[in-house]
Amino acid sequence: MxxxxxxxxxxxxxxxxxxxxxxxxxxxxxxxxxxxxxxxxxxxxxxxxxxxxxxxxxxxxxxxxxxxxxxxxxxxxxxxxxxxxxxxxxxxxxxxxxxxxxxxxxxxxxxxxxxxxxxxxxxxxxxxxxxxxxxxxxxxxxxxxxxVEPLTACLNASKKMQCQIGRSVVVIGAGLGIMHAQLAKLRGAAPVIVIDANADRLAMAKEICADYTINVKETDPIEEVMRLTNGVGADFVLEAVGSSKTYEQAFQMVRKGGKVEAFGICSDDDYASLAPVEFVLSEKKVGGSTAGIGYDWGDALTLLEYERVDxxxxxxxxxxxxxxxxxxxxxxxxxxxxxxxxxxxxxxxxxxxxx
CATH class of the missing domain: 3.90.180.10 (Medium-chain alcohol dehydrogenases, catalytic domain)
Incomplete structure (x- = not known):
């Protein structure tokens, strides 16, 4: 044997x-x-x-x-x-x-x-x-x-977020979030904003794809997103940390009619506090994406082959x-x-x- x-x-x-x-x-x-x-x-x-x-x-x-x-x-x-x-x-x-x-x-x-x-x-x-x-x-x-596998997960989230060209995207988290930001830029998002507490990762995000970065140790991320979007809020916010606090922040910085894409996994007993009235009067939306599957693998390999992401x-x-x-x-x-x-x-x- x-x-x-x-x-x-x-x-x-x-x-x-x-x-x-x-x-x-x-x-x-x-x-x-x-x-x-x-x-x-x-x-x-x-x-x-x-x-x-x-x-x-x-x-x-x-x-x-x-x-x-x-x-x-x-x-x-x-x-x-x-x-x-x-x-x-x-x-x-x-x-x-x-x-x-x-x-x-x-x-x-x-x-x-x-x-x-x-x-x-x-x-x-x-x-x-x-x-x-x-x-x-x-x-x-x-x-x-x-x-390839983590890229497929990011691709699935990107497809489900359905970012439109010229719309703003905020990514919370500068680990795998950098890949999410790369995909948002590929889709024509503008501006692409990355939020984190790690200065080295934020510098990498800025070098690779981000138009703006926000260090939460230096400034309030919600206020800064509102400033960068002329007081409107982001069209799309993708949470790639997995924390109730950052999910709450995502919901506060997304614009009326905008969408929060849930990617980061929280523990089973971690709950975020969201105001239901925002779903009704502001028509804010939340979607989830869990993993890549099927031809997401083929798409990921194509993006790598043609160097659309690195x-x-x-x-x-x-x-x-x-x-x-x-x-x-x-x-x-x-x-x-x-x-x-x-x-x-x-x-x-x-x-x-x-x-």
Whole structure:
């Protein structure tokens, strides 16, 4: 029996590096050899036991932002070959519930995601349905390919926000929020405003895509947004932090008739206070977006192939698989870290951010 190294979450706040069997694939699956797997903000929630549905899946090998190569093919797979560089749609809706049948698979009543509810990619290998596999263009680097999954989540939010050309967009949060701001600029939004408390991240946002940045340590973000929008408020506000406080701020800085796009995930017991009268008299709107699915992967790869977005400034560090738990905690303490890639194929960490 072949074995592999895997970081197994055995209980909240504890990963254990284990030798486990290499997954055996069915005729409808492929085996992927992992090159990189990014650490997502939601991985911290999984690690700390923040999400009850994920705690129920422990023990589990987490990790869902990955890139790798095909190691083995199931006999029913088509259009793929061993050695292909690939990204994979992590979503596995049931396909038969009410939501799936009406075209809302992300709301599936038995929704599962690889690396969140099913064993994932903080390991040497993972098995996936062949129909979920997307070939990565040769011009897209391995590091950029590891960013496909978070880019799909941003794409889903951008599509659902439906920003119109020439309209103002505020993004609260300058982590993955920088990617949201890039997409808003691609859609012709003006101005694009990014809010955060981290001066280094705000400087990066300004260099890459933001017309204005607001440091909440220096000024009231609501007042500043109102000033920058001539007292009207923003047409669209995307919350990418996951805090009741910032959701409340988003609702206060969006204009009458504007829309708040909910992206940041709060804990189950975190509630925001919103005035219902604003929904009626000001016709303010709120929408949610949970993840990318299906051809969001194809769209993301196209944007990377034609260099419409560049995730490289967001990739801060690459670490060996053995350092996963250390890196998870470092991200919470080091403000320079945005995206960290974990690799079972490296033995030493590589620092990509400016010291």
């Amino acid at each position: 072949k074995t592999m190294r895997a970081q197994v979450l055995t209980e909240p706040y504890h990963f254990e590096l284990k030798e486990v069997p290499v997954p055996e694939i069915t005729d409808d699956e492929v085996l992927i050899k992992i090159k990189y797997c990014g650490i997502c903000g939601s991985d911290w929630g999984s690690y700390t036991g923040k999400y009850a549905d994920e705690v129920a899946c422990i023990p589990l090998t987490t990790g869902h932002e990955f890139f790798g190569t095909i190691e083995e093919l199931g006999k029913n797979s088509q259009g793929l070959k061993v050695g292909d560089r690939v990204a994979v749609d992590i979503c596995k809706p049931c396909g038969t519930c009410y939501h799936c049948r009406i075209g809302e698979p992300l709301l599936c009543t038995d929704f599962k995601q690889i690396g969140i509810h099913l064993d994932g990619r903080f390991a040497e290998y993972v098995k996936v349905p062949w129909k979920n596999v997307y070939i990565v263009p040769d011009s897209v680097s391995d590091e950029k390919a590891a960013f 995730p490289m400034p967001l990739i801060s560090m690459i670490v060996p698989l053995e350092e996963l738990e250390v890196a998870l905690n470092e991200i919470r303490k080091n403000p320079k870290l945005i995206k960290v890639l974990v690799s079972p194929q490296v033995t030493e960490r590589t620092i990509l951010y400016k010291e």
